[in-house]
Amino acid sequence: MPHRPARPWKWSAGLCALLLAVAHAETQRPLDLGPARDVATGVALYHVTDSTILEPPAPVSIWVLRVDLRTADLRAALANDKIVDTETVPNLASRLGAVAAVNAGFFLLPSGDPGGVYKLNGQLVSDTRRPRGAVGFNREGVVPRLIFGRVAATMALNIRRRARPDAYMEFTGVDTTRQLGKLMLFTPAYHADTDMAAGGTEWTVRGRPLRVIGAPSSSGHSPIPRDGFVLSYGGSRVPAPLTLLRPGTEVDLETHYAPLDRPARDWEQTRDIVGGAGLLAKDGHFVNDWSVERFTTGFAEMRHPRTLIGTHPDGSVWLVTIDGRQPKLSVGMTLVEVRDFARRLGLTNALNLDGGGSTTMWASGQVMNSPSDVTGPRKVSDAILVVRR
Secondary structure, eight states: OOOOOOOHHHHHHHHHHHHHHHHHHHSSSSSOOOOEEEEEEEEEEEOOGGGGSSOOOOOOEEEEEEOOOOEEEEEEEGGGGOOSSSEEEEHHHHHHHEEEEEOOOOOOOTTOOOOEEEETTTEEEEOOOEEEEHHHHHHHHSSSSSEEEEEEEEEEEEEEEEOOOOEEEEOOEEOOOOOOOOEEEOOOTOSSSSSTTTEEEEEEHHHTEEEEEEEOSSSSOOOOOTTEEEEEEEESOOOGGGGGTTTOBBEEEEEEEEEEEOOOHHHHTTEEEEEEEEEEETTTTOOOGGGOOOOOTTTTTBBBEEEEEEEESSEEEEEEEEEOTTTTOOOOOHHHHHHHHHTTTTTTTEEOOOOGGGEEETTTEOOSSSSTTSSSSSSEEEEEEEEOO
């Protein structure tokens, strides 16, 4: 009987499948976090330095906070309590009496203007037309409930008229620099005043229902009432809808959420929203495609310091910082590696927050990680605080 040669390609295919299965199993294998350090009641801190987390193995330093929301709480907080400002995470956390904290949303340097969606105490204070990953805090019950997804958020002005349909105009931005020929909204979270130069047109609205108070001003720097807002248009010749704004005119401010993966009402019901870039997991489904979030080149593919927030099926919230850009200490992670790390932590929801030089974890009165900036912790626009109940 003639000899039949072996078919090595079958063995190669089978071996490749086996290796892929082993690699997949590795990403699924739960992590050994090692011993925990008690930061406060319900708050445990872990330090992970296992180089085999990465492939091929490389130096890595990861700090992990596990927060039990039955005994501790989370709070979104702005630098110096202003929507456009910067402050280091240690200063911010110490000032507000936190037991631990991490940096949070993306922002523009050097101003601190948030680069994505941000909602604080029920009021949208930073809008975005680009749907990106975000985390919302729903505080209807004793224990806050976190939601994750990708969402865009904008605001609009509705001017009430008695005998005719209401007039309507979208805001180009919320709590950010005014643009020529555009309508902006300034909330009490911005500053004491609009900080805008003369030459525009500004109206103060306050009360319930909201009403225009007094004549429009062109001098800039309009004071922002604690119980109201300032409407600011970039120019002295205003478009038709804004000519209706006279003393006593009633207006409504409408917030519109445009989510990609959950009902808009879920975001409407949140008390706070912190924007990120890179939804990693939602309701147990891990993300493989981030094209809709439109990242800059290298953001997802290159290893950087990273910060993330996630939730576990047991109800706990996990805050993680991954050091990077320090070859001997920690090389950082790509977005895929961060997602796989979240999977190995057993998280069912996870979001990538601002990273790079912003990545900072503060706990027990000190910075725990090694920020990549040579000057130490970078000043950031906001943070997520862990506070005692």
